[in-house]
Amino acid sequence: MKDRGAEKRSVRDILLHDETVFRDINVFDPDYVPENYRYRESQMEALAVCIRPALRNGRPVNAVVLGSCATGKTTAIKKIFEMVESTSENVICCYINCQLHTTRFGIFSQIYSRIFGHQPPETGVPFSRIYQSIMQYLAKENKALVVALDDVNYLFYSKNANKVLYDILRAHEVFDGVRTGVFAILSDIEFRYVLDKNVNSVFIPQEIVFPPYTREEIFNILRDRVRVGFYPGVIPDELIERITDHTVNTGDLRYGIDLLRVCGNLAEADASPEITRRHLEMAVKKTGPVTLMHTVKTLNEQEKEFLRSVMDAGDGDITAGALYKIFQGRTGASYSSFNRTMEKLEFLRLIDTRLTGKGVRGKSRIVILRFSLHELERCLNS
Numbered sequence: 001m002k003d004r005g006a007e008k009r010s011v012r013d014i015l016l017h018d019e020t021v022f023r024d025i026n027v028f029d030p031d032y033v034p035e036n037y038r039y040r041e042s043q044m045e046a047l048a049v050c051i052r053p054a055l056r057n058g059r060p061v062n063a064v065v066l067g068s069c070a071t072g073k074t075t076a077i078k079k080i081f082e083m084v085e086s087t088s089e090n091v092i093c094c095y096i097n098c099q100l101h102t103t104r105f106g107i108f109s110q111i112y113s114r115i116f117g118h119q120p121p122e123t124g125v126p127f128s129r130i131y132q133s134i135m136q137y138l139a140k141e142n143k144a145l146v147v148a149l150d151d152v153n154y155l156f157y158s159k160n161a162n163k164v165l166y167d168i169l170r171a172h173e174v175f176d177g178v179r180t181g182v183f184a185i186l187s188d189i190e191f192r193y194v195l196d197k198n199v200n201s202v203f204i205p206q207e208i209v210f211p212p213y214t215r216e217e218i219f220n221i222l223r224d225r226v227r228v229g230f231y232p233g234v235i236p237d238e239l240i241e242r243i244t245d246h247t248v249n250t251g252d253l254r255y256g257i258d259l260l261r262v263c264g265n266l267a268e269a270d271a272s273p274e275i276t277r278r279h280l281e282m283a284v285k286k287t288g289p290v291t292l293m294h295t296v297k298t299l300n301e302q303e304k305e306f307l308r309s310v311m312d313a314g315d316g317d318i319t320a321g322a323l324y325k326i327f328q329g330r331t332g333a334s335y336s337s338f339n340r341t342m343e344k345l346e347f348l349r350l351i352d353t354r355l356t357g358k359g360v361r362g363k364s365r366i367v368i369l370r371f372s373l374h375e376l377e378r379c380l381n382s
């Protein structure tokens with residue numbers, strides 16, 4: 001690199017600097033689908049077995065796809081959907097992120113848009129008309145529909161899971177010949193029993209499990225990403241080993257991939273042709289817990305204010321009553337709205353609450369943050 005070692009660089013230098021350590025920076029994006037997708041052959045086969053009947057005029061088999069965060073569930077679904085659609089025109093595959101789409105209308109709008117190539121109008125069209133258009137199209141064209149509901153636990157919170165599954169899976173009772181299936185993706189194993197308890201027997205799924213990656217697998221996945229994302233020689237294997245250790249400690253492969261990206265950016269900011277140990281140390285300080293960050297980003301302002309109130313309360317136990325006073329000071333919201341927010345954040349595993357046995361009928365609760373204040377602050381401020 002031309003200006004390697006330059007002590008002081010002007011803003012203009014930085015903007016015009018045209019050398020890069022990245023062969024393809026998109027490789028480090030959260031929704032990048034890697035060409036080389038290893039260690040998930042048996043899960044891909046299980047997904048294929050579920051879809052196969054749909055290719056032969058039958059009904060797809062429902063599945064629940066289980067595994068902790070960043071174990072490759074979404075990637076597997078996207079890859080298999082891509083394969084199916086390039087193989088056959090008789091199956092429509094629709095991937096829906098339930099963190100973004102939590103209502104019946106929202107979910108069926110996504111399916112509608114997948115089929116017709118545009119969203120239905122947001123107002124003035126009743127749900128039933130959208131639903132009918134979808135099902136009539138499937139019946140008339142004799143096409144099967146497979147819907148992947150990613151992070152389906154968000155639908156439980158909005159209490160829409162049962163209705164949505166029912167709408168999709170019992171369509172054939174009203175629309176003759178319609179063939180539909182659902183892949184429900186869950187990253188929190190604890191929700192497995194919630195699914196059984198809350199969803200009626202219309203959904204009897206095959207279970208496809210994505211176990212956590214071993215250390216060696218993580219190292220190989222990160223090294224593959226390095227090969228595609230960086231120019232040769234940018235990062236030595238020894239540093240990939242260190243990043244692997246950090247990744248194993250957090251249990252989140254996304255964190256490792258993000259560390260690589262941040263390291264690359266820091267090397268570039270230094271006009272260094274390679275990533276050094278110092279860049280990694282800086283990157284570790286800069287990079288927050290990716291999954292927590294991801295969840296916090298999906299919260300609305302009131303939910304974030306709740307978390308800020310927890311931060312205001314500082315370390316140590318705080319009762320729900322005391323926390324409400326802080327929350328009310330920040331938002332002016334009612335106690336019932338505070339309670340609803342608390343339930344949602346507990347549901348999303350951001351906080352825990354525990355009964356103290358005191359207060360009215362022993363119902364006083366304390367609120368416990370499931371992450372450190374420091375981590376939370378980083379996520380709220382990013």
Ligand SMILES: Nc1ncnc2c1ncn2[C@@H]1O[C@H](COP(=O)(O)OP(=O)(O)OP(=O)(O)O)[C@@H](O)[C@H]1O
Nearest residue numbers: 032034037038069070071072073074075187221253
């Ligand atoms: N076997 C693999 N090979 C290469 N990259 C992988 C593999 N598994 C996961 N990844 C990468 O890890 C990141 C997270 O993967 P993905 O989104 O598929 O996980 P997930 O299980 O759906 O996560 P979550 O439950 O948190 O949504 C992505 O960048 C993906 O490319």
